[in-house]
Amino acid sequence: MNLDHILKELAGDHQELKIMEVCGTHTSSIFKNGIRSLLSPKIRLISGPGCPVCVTPASYIDKAIEWAMTPNYVLLTFGDMMKVPGSEKSLSEAKADGARVEIMYSPQEALKKAAANPELTYVIACVGFETTIPSYALVIEQTERSGLTNIKFLTALRRVMPALDFICATDNEISAFIAPGHVSTILGSQAYAGLTEQYMKPFAVAGFEGEHILIAIYDLVKQVENHKHEVHNLYPSVVKPEGNAVALAYINNYFESGQAFWRGIGVIEDSGLYLNQKYRKYDAGSADLAGDTAQKTTNCRCGEVILGKINPDECPMFGKVCTPAKAQGPCMVSSEGTCGIWFRFTRK
Amino acid sequence: MKIVMAHGSGGNATRELIKDLFHKYLANDYLDKMEDSAILPVSEYPLAMTTDSFVVTPLEFPGGDIGKLAVCGTVNDLWMAGAEPQYLTAGFILEEGLDLDLLDRVVASLSRTAKEAGIKIVAGDTKVVQGNGGLYINTAGLGFRKSGRHIGTDVIREGDALIVSGDLGNHHACIMSQRMEIVNSIQSDCANLGPMVEDLLQAGIEVRAMRDITRGGLGTVLNEIAEASNHAVEIEEKSIPVDPEVKSFCDILGLDPLYMANEGKFLCITAQEHAERALNILKQNPLGTKARLIGSVTETGKPLVTVKTRLGGKRVIDVLYGEGLPRIC
Numbered sequence: 228m229n230l231d232h233i234l235k236e237l238a239g240d241h242q243e244l245k246i247m248e249v250c251g252t253h254t255s256s257i258f259k260n261g262i263r264s265l266l267s268p269k270i271r272l273i274s275g276p277g278c279p280v281c282v283t284p285a286s287y288i289d290k291a292i293e294w295a296m297t298p299n300y301v302l303l304t305f306g307d308m309m310k311v312p313g314s315e316k317s318l319s320e321a322k323a324d325g326a327r328v329e330i331m332y333s334p335q336e337a338l339k340k341a342a343a344n345p346e347l348t349y350v351i352a353c354v355g356f357e358t359t360i361p362s363y364a365l366v367i368e369q370t371e372r373s374g375l376t377n378i379k380f381l382t383a384l385r386r387v388m389p390a391l392d393f394i395c396a397t398d399n400e401i402s403a404f405i406a407p408g409h410v411s412t413i414l415g416s417q418a419y420a421g422l423t424e425q426y427m428k429p430f431a432v433a434g435f436e437g438e439h440i441l442i443a444i445y446d447l448v449k450q451v452e453n454h455k456h457e458v459h460n461l462y463p464s465v466v467k468p469e470g471n472a473v474a475l476a477y478i479n480n481y482f483e484s485g486q487a488f489w490r491g492i493g494v495i496e497d498s499g500l501y502l503n504q505k506y507r508k509y510d511a512g513s514a515d516l517a518g519d520t521a522q523k524t525t526n527c528r529c530g531e532v533i534l535g536k537i538n539p540d541e542c543p544m545f546g547k548v549c550t551p552a553k554a555q556g557p558c559m560v561s562s563e564g565t566c567g568i569w570f571r572f573t574r575k
Numbered sequence: 576m577k578i579v580m581a582h583g584s585g586g587n588a589t590r591e592l593i594k595d596l597f598h599k600y601l602a603n604d605y606l607d608k609m610e611d612s613a614i615l616p617v618s619e620y621p622l623a624m625t626t627d628s629f630v631v632t633p634l635e636f637p638g639g640d641i642g643k644l645a646v647c648g649t650v651n652d653l654w655m656a657g658a659e660p661q662y663l664t665a666g667f668i669l670e671e672g673l674d675l676d677l678l679d680r681v682v683a684s685l686s687r688t689a690k691e692a693g694i695k696i697v698a699g700d701t702k703v704v705q706g707n708g709g710l711y712i713n714t715a716g717l718g719f720r721k722s723g724r725h726i727g728t729d730v731i732r733e734g735d736a737l738i739v740s741g742d743l744g745n746h747h748a749c750i751m752s753q754r755m756e757i758v759n760s761i762q763s764d765c766a767n768l769g770p771m772v773e774d775l776l777q778a779g780i781e782v783r784a785m786r787d788i789t790r791g792g793l794g795t796v797l798n799e800i801a802e803a804s805n806h807a808v809e810i811e812e813k814s815i816p817v818d819p820e821v822k823s824f825c826d827i828l829g830l831d832p833l834y835m836a837n838e839g840k841f842l843c844i845t846a847q848e849h850a851e852r853a854l855n856i857l858k859q860n861p862l863g864t865k866a867r868l869i870g871s872v873t874e875t876g877k878p879l880v881t882v883k884t885r886l887g888g889k890r891v892i893d894v895l896y897g898e899g900l901p902r903i904c
Contacts (some may be wrong), residue, residue, distance in 0.1 A: 252829075259831075332755040332828075333576070437886045437898020551896035562829055571893045 230438060233445045234265055239394055241269045244451050245400055246444060247535050249391065250407030251278035251563025252435055258572035262444075270448060270570030273535035274568075276390050277407050279355045279383075280307050281533060282489040282562035286516050287383045288313030294350045294381065294511060295326035301340075302381075303331040304352035307561040310554055328560060334366045341370075341377045350511045353382040357478065358409040360384050360500060366476040367506055379511035382501060385487060388418060389498035394534060395426040401535065403447035406432040406442065413478075416460035417472025421500045434462040481506055485517055490557055491530025494518075512541075527556035532565050539569040578673040583703025596679055600686035601665070602618065605697040613697035615662055618757050620719035623658030625649060628713040630690040634681060638745075638763035639714055642685030643836060647767050651690045651787040655773045657726035658718035663689060664698040670706025681710065692767045724748045727783045728803035732840065735783055735872040737848035738810060738843045740771060740857055741865040742818040743793055744825065744830055747835035753823065761820055764862075766839030771860045780853045781846035788842055791895045792834040792882070798894045801878040810870030810892075812884045833861040834895040847871065 248254055254274045256265065263272060276282055288311055295318070302318070307328070309319040322328040331337070338350045353363045363380065370378045376413035387410045394401065406419055411432045419430040429450035433443035439462065445457050460466055478500070487499025499517060501511045526540040527549070539545050539558065549555040551567050558566035598606075630647045639647075645665065654893040665685065669678065689696055694716065720726075741764070749763040767895045768787060775782055786796045793815070801808050817825075817832045819845045825832050839862060841872075845853045850868055859861035870882075880892040 230886075258890060259884070260886050261884040261890040262886065264890070265886060265890045287846075332751075437884065437888075441886065567896075571896065572890050 230441065235443055237266050237270065237326050237441065237448065239267060239447060241267050241448060243271075244402040244448065245271045245273055245535070246403045246405060246447055247275045247394070248405040248440075249272050249275035249277040249387065250409065251281075251561070251565070251568075252404075252409065253277070253405055253407070253433065253440060254565055254568050255563060256435050256437060256440055256569050260440070262437060262440060264537070265441070266444070270444065272444075272479060273401070274565040275394065275535060276489065276492065276533040277356070277387070278561050278565070279359075279385060279472050280311055281429050281529065281557040281564045282492065283311060283354050283383045283557065284488045284490045284516070285309070285314040287381070288318065289315070290512055290516060291318060291350070292316065292321040292326055293362070295328045299346060300348050300350060301327045301329055302350050303329050303334070303337055303340075305354070305565070306330045307377065308352055308354060308562045311557050312554065319461060334363055335369075337366060337378050338369055338373065341375045342373070345377060348379060349375040350379045353380050353384060354386050356385055356407075356410050356529060357413040360482065361474040361477040363415070364481040367502070370509065371506070375511045377407050378509065380502060380509050380513070380555050381511040382513040383516075384482065384491065384500040386484060386498050386500060388414070390489065390492070391422055391491070391496050393495050395422055395428060398534065401428065402451045403429045403431070406430045406458075408432060408434050408466065411462070411466045411470070413474045415464050415468050416458055417468045418470065419458045420544065423456050423458050429456045430458045432458070432460045432462050432466050434465065437502060452474070476543040478501065487517060491533050500544055525555060529556035529558040529566065532558050533544045539566040540573070542566070576675040576707070578669045578671055578675065578678065578703055579856060580671055580703055580705070582669065586645055589701065592675065592703065596675070596682060596702065600627060600682045601696045601699065603695055605641035605695060605698075605700065613662070615697060615717070617781070618719045620669065620721050621649075623653050623656045623718045624715070625652040626715035627652065628711065630711050631750065632709070633753050634677060634710055635817045636749055636763055637761070638749060639765035639838070640681050640684050641710060642682055643688045644765050645712040645714045646688040646692060646694070647838060648683055648713040648789070650694055651768045653716050653718035653842070654769050654788050655785040656720065657722050657724050657772070657776065657782070657785070658720040660692060660694040660716055660718040660769065662697045662886045663694045664715045665696055665880050666700040667702070668711040668713075669701065669703050670709035671703060673708065673710055673819070674708065674709035678710065681836065682826055685712070688767065692769060711749075724776065724782065724784055726784060728800055731783050731800070731804040731806055731844055731872055732789060732846075733806065734847045734876050735844050736847045736853075736868055737810060737872070738845065738854055738857065739788070739793065739816060739867055740768070740841050740843065740852065740863050741753070742816045742821065743840060744817060744821045744832035744835035745791075746838040748824045749823045751828070759824065761818070761824065764837055764839035766862050768839065768841050768862070771841075771857055771863050774851055774856050774860060775843065778856050780856065781849045783844045783846065785844070786842045786863050788837045788840045790836045792832070792836060793842065794831070794833040795894045797880045797892060800842070800844070801880050805875035805876055806872045807877040807879045807881070809873045809881045809883060812882050814867050814869045815873045815894040816867045833892065
């Protein structure tokens with residue numbers, strides 16, 4: 228099937244259908260490639276909860292700031308967490324107020340820093356889905372092996388499958404899903420088989436190039452039109468049906484699941500991962516945040532954006548009081564956040 | 576040996592630092608007078624003046640160092656206005672603990688780059704502050720626009736061609752690789768753009784405007800051009816030159832070469848009928864072999880930047896927001 232044919236087909240007449248791309252990197256690629264402009268207006272792409280930064284609750288940011296303000300403690304975080312609003316301020320604002328926050332490029336950096344500065348304790352902000360969780364597990368293993376006692380882990384780790392289940396159970400309008408490519412690398416394409424069967428929704432696992440996404444959309448459109456609901460792995464060079472056994476073993480060895488609060492969505496049972504009893508000594512208070520649903524009351528509609536109920540520009544704050552420079556909601560912060568992507572790629 | 580606070584006291588240690596290190600590399604007729612101000616011959620041509628501060632870490636990196644950068648950055652800003660660089664000032668802020676051998680190499684590099692660029696260092700300053708062995712340089716440059724041309728965004732016209740002088744993102748990717756200790760062969764593109772600009776002007780190319788593509792990258796420069804000239808510009812994604820190694824680096828870290836800093840690339844806007852010739856001239860220069868025609872000025876009265884994607888879609892290119900930091904996943 229050549230691309231010209233696919234493009235022609237997707238621009239043609241179709242029944243109304245809503246396809247959710249779960250992953251923020253897919254959303255970004257869809258906008259970068261101008262894919263929406265190539266589709267029939269009846270094929271609506273909606274963005275899902277697949278940006279870990281966006282769903283991290285305000286209470287987590289508050290806790291991270293608390294550590295960063297504690298003498299002799301340093302918070303290490305990826306750059307895209309810096310501007311996520313907490314209930315009072317962001318890590319970036321806290322840093323300006325004197326909090327000790329350092330941007331890391333890899334959690335492995337903590338090992339070197341902790342060994343070089345034994346008088347300081349490094350708290351790693353561990354945020355992410357299954358894709359990044361094994362790398363945190365590896366650092367826990369290395370911390371244990373090295374005997375370092377000045378590394379702690381503040382986790383806001385989330386499992387994608389319970390969130391997808393939640394969306395399928397609460398939204399009947401979504402016709403099909405582009406499954407997250409990176410997460411699927413770990414979980415395997417067969418992970419979606421249960422959802423497909425239970426909710427009769429087709430899934431296509433896709434890569435991140437524009438062509439990959441177009442092929443996935445085409446596949447899903449054809450499945451919907453032919454009343455099929457199967458999992459199609461369109462990224463077989465990277466995603467195996469069974470996933471990555473080594474990475475899954477790492478996750479299972481260090482973490483256990485429990486309820487978690489997703490900013491904008493609410494509590495989803497079994498959707499969080501916490502350090503298990505054996506490694507709880509490294510936890511920096513993450514487990515205590517499991518039931519904490521503190522959320523600043525604003526007009527922010529990121530929750531509805533994440534669930535695909537509205538487009539970002541339907542939020543009254545979008546592009547006005549809420550911009551990447553002064554984000555009011557988490558979806559505007561990250562390069563993977565739906566609002567941020569819309570702002571950057573659609574502003575006229 | 577390291578820099579200590581006494582090197583900034585103004586006393587004997589300062590004098591020795593200036594005599595043994597700065598004078599060794601920067602001596603010339605203007606500077607040697609050691610007056611409070613340099614008295615410079617003026618020119619009949621319009622004067623161009625610019626200043627920039629350089630705070631890069633690490634101080635030395637593949638393809639350059641902070642000294643080379645401090646000269647190239649300021650010299651390039653003069654060239655972008657069509658002005659031939661003549662005079663440079665250099666202010667050094669040294670942090671206590673800075674390695675003197677490293678400072679020696681940086682000043683030597685700055686001196687060498689200035690000589691190659693044909694610009695004279697006519698005034699300087701040194702201060703020492705508490706810190707951790709860092710080094711910052713401020714340079715100011717003066718030049719004269721001898722071409723007689725009016726070069727600026729106010730003369731941009733609908734239909735003008737946009738040319739980029741080479742691969743994007745190398746400097747940014749190089750610096751990030753160094754900071755992250757990632758081993759690769761990416762080098763900074765830090766370079767004096769003067770010879771390329773001179774070639775264009777001497778060949779009579781109708782250059783409307785030029786911008787060196789530094790912080791914020793091409794995306795930000797194009798938006799500045801669109802806003803300043805009140806014109807829409809459209810570029811073709813497939814024409815944007817990016818080195819494959821830089822592209823892979825960006826893909827892994829979630830960075831976009833369109834927004835990454837360069838230190839030896841510029842955007843040249845020319846009359847459409849001169850575009851092909853301008854491109855050929857740039858390609859003759861070793862720094863311009865990858866030069867590409869990337870798009871054109873499409874509409875008057877609409878300051879908007881759009882890109883036609885490889886798949887045939889269309890999207891807006893906005894300015895860079897935030898810092899362009901690596902993402903989580």
